[in-house]
Structures are given as structure tokens and as C-alpha cells.
Amino acid sequence: MKKNRPKYKQIIDAAVIVIAENGYHNAQVSKIAKQARVADGTIYLYFNSKEDILISLFQEKMGQFIEKIEEEIAGKEKAEEKLYMLIEKHFMLLAEDHPLATVTQLELRQSNKELRLKINEVLKGYLHVVDSILQTGIETGEFDSKLDIRLARQMIFGTIDETVTTWVMNEHKYDLISLAPKVHQLLLTGCNGSQPA
Amino acid sequence: MKKNRPKYKQIIDAAVIVIAENGYHNAQVSKIAKQARVADGTIYLYFNSKEDILISLFQEKMGQFIEKIEEEIAGKEKAEEKLYMLIEKHFMLLAEDHPLATVTQLELRQSNKELRLKINEVLKGYLHVVDSILQTGIETGEFDSKLDIRLARQMIFGTIDETVTTWVMNEHKYDLISLAPKVHQLLLTGCNGSQPA
Amino acid sequence: MKKNRPKYKQIIDAAVIVIAENGYHNAQVSKIAKQARVADGTIYLYFNSKEDILISLFQEKMGQFIEKIEEEIAGKEKAEEKLYMLIEKHFMLLAEDHPLATVTQLELRQSNKELRLKINEVLKGYLHVVDSILQTGIETGEFDSKLDIRLARQMIFGTIDETVTTWVMNEHKYDLISLAPKVHQLLLTGCNGSQPA
Amino acid sequence: MKKNRPKYKQIIDAAVIVIAENGYHNAQVSKIAKQARVADGTIYLYFNSKEDILISLFQEKMGQFIEKIEEEIAGKEKAEEKLYMLIEKHFMLLAEDHPLATVTQLELRQSNKELRLKINEVLKGYLHVVDSILQTGIETGEFDSKLDIRLARQMIFGTIDETVTTWVMNEHKYDLISLAPKVHQLLLTGCNGSQPA
DNA sequence: GATGAATGAGGGTTCATTCAT
DNA sequence: AATGAATGAACCCTCATTCAT
Numbered sequence: 033m034k035k036n037r038p039k040y041k042q043i044i045d046a047a048v049i050v051i052a053e054n055g056y057h058n059a060q061v062s063k064i065a066k067q068a069r070v071a072d073g074t075i076y077l078y079f080n081s082k083e084d085i086l087i088s089l090f091q092e093k094m095g096q097f098i099e100k101i102e103e104e105i106a107g108k109e110k111a112e113e114k115l116y117m118l119i120e121k122h123f124m125l126l127a128e129d130h131p132l133a134t135v136t137q138l139e140l141r142q143s144n145k146e147l148r149l150k151i152n153e154v155l156k157g158y159l160h161v162v163d164s165i166l167q168t169g170i171e172t173g174e175f176d177s178k179l180d181i182r183l184a185r186q187m188i189f190g191t192i193d194e195t196v197t198t199w200v201m202n203e204h205k206y207d208l209i210s211l212a213p214k215v216h217q218l219l220l221t222g223c224n225g226s227q228p229a
Numbered sequence: 230m231k232k233n234r235p236k237y238k239q240i241i242d243a244a245v246i247v248i249a250e251n252g253y254h255n256a257q258v259s260k261i262a263k264q265a266r267v268a269d270g271t272i273y274l275y276f277n278s279k280e281d282i283l284i285s286l287f288q289e290k291m292g293q294f295i296e297k298i299e300e301e302i303a304g305k306e307k308a309e310e311k312l313y314m315l316i317e318k319h320f321m322l323l324a325e326d327h328p329l330a331t332v333t334q335l336e337l338r339q340s341n342k343e344l345r346l347k348i349n350e351v352l353k354g355y356l357h358v359v360d361s362i363l364q365t366g367i368e369t370g371e372f373d374s375k376l377d378i379r380l381a382r383q384m385i386f387g388t389i390d391e392t393v394t395t396w397v398m399n400e401h402k403y404d405l406i407s408l409a410p411k412v413h414q415l416l417l418t419g420c421n422g423s424q425p426a
Numbered sequence: 427m428k429k430n431r432p433k434y435k436q437i438i439d440a441a442v443i444v445i446a447e448n449g450y451h452n453a454q455v456s457k458i459a460k461q462a463r464v465a466d467g468t469i470y471l472y473f474n475s476k477e478d479i480l481i482s483l484f485q486e487k488m489g490q491f492i493e494k495i496e497e498e499i500a501g502k503e504k505a506e507e508k509l510y511m512l513i514e515k516h517f518m519l520l521a522e523d524h525p526l527a528t529v530t531q532l533e534l535r536q537s538n539k540e541l542r543l544k545i546n547e548v549l550k551g552y553l554h555v556v557d558s559i560l561q562t563g564i565e566t567g568e569f570d571s572k573l574d575i576r577l578a579r580q581m582i583f584g585t586i587d588e589t590v591t592t593w594v595m596n597e598h599k600y601d602l603i604s605l606a607p608k609v610h611q612l613l614l615t616g617c618n619g620s621q622p623a
Numbered sequence: 624m625k626k627n628r629p630k631y632k633q634i635i636d637a638a639v640i641v642i643a644e645n646g647y648h649n650a651q652v653s654k655i656a657k658q659a660r661v662a663d664g665t666i667y668l669y670f671n672s673k674e675d676i677l678i679s680l681f682q683e684k685m686g687q688f689i690e691k692i693e694e695e696i697a698g699k700e701k702a703e704e705k706l707y708m709l710i711e712k713h714f715m716l717l718a719e720d721h722p723l724a725t726v727t728q729l730e731l732r733q734s735n736k737e738l739r740l741k742i743n744e745v746l747k748g749y750l751h752v753v754d755s756i757l758q759t760g761i762e763t764g765e766f767d768s769k770l771d772i773r774l775a776r777q778m779i780f781g782t783i784d785e786t787v788t789t790w791v792m793n794e795h796k797y798d799l800i801s802l803a804p805k806v807h808q809l810l811l812t813g814c815n816g817s818q819p820a
Numbered sequence: 821g822a823t824g825a826a827t828g829a830g831g832g833t834t835c836a837t838t839c840a841t
Numbered sequence: 842a843a844t845g846a847a848t849g850a851a852c853c854c855t856c857a858t859t860c861a862t
Binding site: 257258259269270272273278279 | 830831832833834835
């Protein structure tokens with residue numbers, strides 16, 4: 033299995049650094065190879081194409097990302113708490129890895145439509161987590177039973193994503209994690225609907 | 230003034246179509262010229278560079294976009310109504326111009342960081358409109374006075390944007406405009422906070 | 427006759443200035459037109475092509491150049507004096523028109539082989555003047571009767587030309603005209619051969 | 624070291640041939656690559672730009688040129704003999720490589736001012752050789768002690784250069800080398816001044 | 821497995837020239 | 842005669858990918 037060989041991760045980590053430092057359009061394969069301390073040709077022993085590196089990067093990183101969030105959420109019972117953990121962990125994981133945040137929020141979005149569709153495939157895992165939180169909330173009666181799950185999911189993802197992107201655009205110059213409570217509050221009331229608290 | 234000559238708009242409209250059909254990275258200047266029925270060199274009588282076409286495209290289209298929304302909003306008094314018009318008009322304008330929707334939601338985001346920063350400059354006009362709605366709502370007592378305007382703005386823009394992007398990603402195959410009431414409802418309760426209605 | 431219409435000279439003078447200021451490769455037709463205060467298209471009422479401007483420029487300027495030198499020389503009897511006037515006048519005419527000097531010594535030499543051959547055609551007029559001086563010198567006994575006229579001519583032209591080019595390369599920062607006596611002395615002894623003075 | 628790999632010389636030799644055959648302005652990189660039997664991109668593994676090819680070409684060829692002349696001169700004691708060897712070797716080296724002669728005398732002079740300045744840098748090596756001959760001549764008493772070295776150097780270089788250029792312009796149709804004795808004679812008396820031989 | 825030299829297709833831009841007004 | 846907007850051919854360079862070693 034190629035994914036278990038040390039150079040596989042080595043190349044992906046190199047790609048994150050190179051893209052964060054140089055931008056998507058200046059992240060040539062040869063730069064990634066140099067950063068990973070392998071020969072250009074070696075890249076192609078582990079990946080089929082440059083695009084494959086980027087998809088794998090996203091899968092690998094987003095996979096860990098979702099796993100960690102799921103662990104965090106599993107321990108909570110109420111949807112409200114789960115939502116809070118989702119937001120906080122999301123912010124934390126990106127706040128502690130600036131290059132990754134830059135790559136996922138800005139650089140990887142410069143890829144072509146085809147690649148973005150594949151990335152969206154990976155994102156579905158994240159959206160399932162959001163859905164399950166909403167489902168829990170409806171079952172526990174925390175959320176309005178008439179809540180449109182698809183729209184609520186778009187609101188939650190859209191708001192969190194926009195918040196992180198704005199933070200990255202502002203060059204990480206304020207504290208992202210401390211925004212979690214307010215974002216949580218905003219989204220929560222959105223999901224509550226007009227029902228009494 | 231170059232912007233008033235017919236070929237200026239002709240080229241921008243051609244650019245929207247070519248980018249929508251071929252994707253950002255396959256939108257060669259020569260293709261845009263052919264679509265606009267002008268010679269390649271003519272492009273450079275109206276624009277300084279390919280990037281300049283894209284920035285102008287965004288400014289031109291987004292400028293009209295914001296203008297139309299502002300007209301719509303001006304007639305309403307309550308923040309709630311203004312917010313509704315913002316969402317509905319936003320959806321309508323993009324629903325009636327699929328190529329433009331594809332270009333603004335997917336393709337133009339593939340541009341490099343520098344171009345994206347310029348695009349953000351243009352977007353500020355939109356965000357000001359959102360801010361003024363929020364301000365109105367706080368003044369009329371419709372919204373929670375402790376509302377964090379920056380976060381609320383990010384929620385509103387993030388949600389609307391994500392909703393449109395998802396619709397585009399799904400190849401416009403369901404009706405976007407009819408989502409307006411529910412999105413409105415979601416965002417409204419988010420802004421209301423826990424105060425009684 | 428096109429050459430007598432005022433715009434003809436106007437364009438040629440503009441060309442000299444534009445080439446001197448911008449260099450041969452940055453002397454676009456549109457720049458020359460702007461400098462001459464005519465429309466781009468007007469150029470082509472007076473010249474067949476850009477190359478034609480350059481050839482005409484050289485013919486016009488070099489024609490006057492040779493005329494002036496011939497006038498100066500006609501008044502002298504001895505070859506030695508004629509040679510001195512040739513050198514001094516050559517230096518003077520270029521020293522008093524720096525843009526022309528830059529254009530003829532540096533910029534016009536960047537033209538293609540074909541143009542250079544045409545320029546050489548024009549130069550023949552100058553070389554005939556040199557030849558006639560040499561002829562005079564041989565007839566008066568001032569110069570060695572076994573002198574190879576072609577080589578002597580190349581020495582005279584080559585030395586004068588190289589001296590001017592070096593002066594232009596050094597940005598005209600020393601006095602060219604005052605070099606005339608020494609250059610004259612050098613060339614004269616070269617022509618004298620080993621015969622007693 | 625790139626300069627020692629076989630393709631480096633291969634490309635430079637191809638450039639000489641392509642420029643000689645097509646002229647400076649028709650010597651596209653792709654033509655040079657084809658002549659050198661390498662891919663276009665390979666050129667850029669050895670040179671930074673097209674201009675870099677030309678500078679390297681001149682340095683490489685002129686470097687060998689000067690070296691060979693120096694070897695020849697070192698064996699002679701009298702300035703007169705050294706001068707003769709300079710002229711003869713200069714003529715010989717160009718007479719036996721027509722493409723190189725065409726390139727150095729005609730084509731490379733069409734380059735822009737910046738490139739020409741770099742070429743002049745290389746030419747200084749040649750001029751130093753001329754200077755050292757003049758110095759020798761003054762020390763041995765062969766040349767007039769009041770000789771202006773700068774002007775004499777310009778005469779020598781200008782005469783030789785003009786002689787070669789004229790020969791190239793006439794498509795090498797007469798024998799260049801056999802002109803050496805007469806050119807030598809001309810330049811020698813120029814340097815002798817009026818002193819007795 | 822690993823290397824890195826070699827490949828070659830692809831595109832934004834310039835500018836001499838034309839021609840309808 | 843004069844204009845200047847429009848034309849479109851031409852070219853240097855980059856970089857993802859390959860393959861002989």
C-alpha cells in the first residue's frame with residue numbers, strides 16, 4: 033500500500049508547505065519534490081498526477097480533520113453541545129496549522145472545477161457530521177422539527193467557512209478560536225427557529 | 230471613455246460565456262476574442278491584461294448587482310423585509326443568468342490570491358449593504374442589540390453564498406429562488422437572538 | 427514629390443528623437459507618429475513601411491552630412507588639409523546633434539542585414555569622398571603611390587567611426603572635436619607610408 | 624557545471640549557424656533547438672533566456688579567439704611582429720569560420736543596447752591585447768613615445784573590424800587573409816608617427 | 821525503488837499595417 | 842489628405858510528465 037510508505041506523507045506535507053508559501057499557481061511539482069527531498073520522478077511513484085497530490089492532500093488532511101471532530105462530538109449528548117464542539121474544534125484545528133488553513137481556505141479553491149468536485153466529495157463526510165448533529169437536535173427537541181436540514185447545513189458550513197476564510201484573508205491576525213461562542217450562539221438560534229427556548 | 234464603447238461590454242459578456250463554458254483555466258484570450266467577434270489584439274485596446282478583463286468583469290457585473298439590490302431594499306422599512314429582498318433578489322439575479330452564476334461562484338474563485346483580493350474589494354460594497362440592514366434591524370429593535378455585526382454579516386453572506394454555490398454545483402437543477410423564504414427564516418432567527426419575537 | 431511636403435521631414439525628425447530616446451527596438455511606429463503629431467496612418471502616406479522610414483532617415487541625414495563635408499573640403503587643395511576637414515567636420519556634425527549620433531552609431535546598427543545593406547549603399551557617397559581625398563593625395567605626392575586605396579579607405583572610415591562610437595558609448599562625456607588633430611595625425615602617417623614627409 | 628556538458632556547446636554552435644543563416648531577428652529559439660537536436664525546453668536548462676544564449680555565445684567564442692591570439696603573440700618579441708600576428712590570426716580565425724564571422728560582424732550588432740554593453744565587456748579582453756602591443760612598441764622604441772594609446776587602439780581595432788565587416792558584407796568573396804600585410808603596413812606607419820623607421 | 825535530464829505543447833501579448841470614415 | 846480603431850501573425854518561456862540509467 034503506497035499510502036503507508038513514509039514518502040507518501042512526506043510529499044503531502046511538502047505540498048502543503050509549498051502551496052502555503054508560494055500559492056497554488058506557483059507550487060510546481062519540482063518545488064514540492066525539492067521540499068520533500070525526493071527527485072521529481074519519485075513523486076510519480078506515489079501519485080498519478082499533480083492533481084492527484086492535491087486530492088490526496090485534501091483527503092488525507094480532511095479525513096483526519098473529520099475523525100478528530102467526530103471523536104470530540106461523540107462524547108456529547110445534546111445537539112447544542114455537539115454543535116459547539118464542531119465549531120470550536122474546526123477553529124482549533126485550523127488555528128494551530130496556519131499553512132493548512134491557507135491551503136484549504138484560499139489556495140485549493142483556485143483549482144479547476146473538476147478538482148473542486150472531487151474535493152466536494154471529500155467534504156461530504158464533514159457535511160454528514162453536521163447532518164447528524166441536526167438530526168440529533170430535532171430528535172431531542174432542541175431544534176425546530178420543521179427545520180430544513182439541507183439549508184441549515186448550508187448555513188452552518190457557510191458561516192463557519194466564511195468566518196475562517198475571513199480570518200485567513202486577514203492573515204490570522206486576530207484570535208479565531210475565541211469567536212466560537214458567538215458563532216455558536218448565532219447558528220443555534222438560527223436552528224431553534226421561533227420556538228421558545 | 231473606453232468603458233462606454235460597445236466593444237467593452239461585448240468583450241466582458243463574451244468573457245462570462247467563455248469562462249462559464251470552458252472553465253477559468255481554459256478561457257484563453259483568443260477564445261474570448263472569437264466569442265466577442267473581435268481580433269485578439271482588440272482585447273488589448275480595452276483591457277490591459279487578461280487579469281484586467283476578469284477584474285472589470287467582476288466590477289461591472291457586481292456593480293449592477295449591488296445597485297439592483299439597493300433599489301429593491303430602499304423601498305422597505307423593516308430590516309426583516311430588507312433582508313428578504315436581499316436574499317430573493319440575490320437568488321433571482323443569479324438564477325436568471327446561469328453563466329454569470331457559474332463564473333462568480335466557481336470559476337472566478339480559481340484566480341490567484343492577488344485577483345481575489347481585488348474581488349474582495351468589490352465585494353465590500355455588498356457587505357456594506359448587509360451591514361446597513363443589520364444596523365436598521367438593531368435600531369428598529371428587530372435584532373438583538375448585542376448582535377456582533379461582523380459575525381452576523383459573515384453568517385448572512387456565508388449562508389447565501391454557500392446556498393448559491395451548492396445550487397451551481399448541482400448544475401442549477403432545482404429552483405433556487407424558492408429557497409429564499411426558508412433561508413430568510415433561518416438567518417432571521419439567527420439575528421433575532423433569543424429575544425421574544 | 428512627397429519629400430518636399432512638410433510632414434515628411436517632420437516624421438523623420440520625430441523618428442530620430444524617438445529612436446534616440448527609446449532605442450531601436452522600442453521605437454514603435456505609433457510612438458513616432460505621436461512625436462510627429464500625426465496619426466499612425468499618416469505615416470504610411472509618406473513612407474511604405476517602417477523600414478522605409480529608417481532608410482529615408484539615413485539617406486536624408488547622411489545626404490546633408492556628405493554635402494556639408496564636401497563643401498568644406500572643396501576649399502582645400504592639399505589632401506592633408508582635406509583629410510583634416512573631413513575628420514573635424516564629421517566630428518562636429520555629430521557632436522552638435524547627439525540624438526543623431528546615437529541613432530547612427532548605435533541604434534540603426536541593430537537593424538537587420540537587409541536594411542544595413544541599404545544603409546551601406548548610402549554610405550558609399552561618404553566613401554567616395556574619402557577616395558577622392560586619397561586620390562588627390564597620391565596625385566600631389568603627399569601619399570605613397572603604392573597605397574592600397576580600398577584598405578586606406580577602410581582604415582580612415584573604420585578609425586573615425588570607431589572613435590565616434592566609443593564617444594557615444596561613453597555617453598558623449600568628453601569632447602569629441604578636440605580629438606580631430608590626433609586622429610588626423612595617426613591616419614596621415616598611415617597614408618604616408620614609409621616615404622619621407 | 625553546465626558549461627562542460629556537451630549540450631551546452633551543442634546549443635551555442637547551433638545558435639551560430641541559425642543566426643548566420645537566418646539573421647538575428649529570425650533566429651527563433653525553436654529554430655536553434657531544432658538545429659541543436661534538442662527540445663525547446665532543453666535550451667532553458669542551459670541558458671536563462673534567449674539573450675543569455677547570445678551573450679554566452681560571444682563570451683565562449685571571443686574567449687577562445689583572444690586566447691589563440693595571445694598564444695600567437697606571446698612567441699614574438701617585437702611589437703611589429705606582434706601586431707602582424709594579431710592581424711593575421713584575427714583574419715584567419717574568422718576566415719575559417721564564415722558563420723561565426725557573419726554573426727560577430729553583422730548579426731550580433733543588431734542586439735539591443737544592453738546586450739551590446741555586455742558584449743563590449745567581453746571585447747575589453749581584445750583591447751587589452753592591443754594595448755599591450757602598443758605598450759611593447761613604445762618600450763622598444765618602435766612606436767612614437769607620444770602616441771595616444773586610446774586613439775591608436777581605436778585605429779587598430781576600427782581598421783581591422785571595418786576590414787572584416789566589409790569582407791563579410793561582400794559575402795567573403797575575396798581572400799581576407801592576404802590583406803593582412805597591407806593592413807599591417809598601414810597601421811604600423813600610423814603608430815610609428817613621423818619618426819624615422 | 822529512485823533519479824533528474826529531457827521533453828514539447830501551449831498562451832498572453834505586441835505592433836506594423838490597413839481601411840472605413 | 843488625414844485619421845485611429847481594428848487587425849492577427851508571431852514568439853519566448855514554463856512546467857507536468859517520462860524514461861533511460
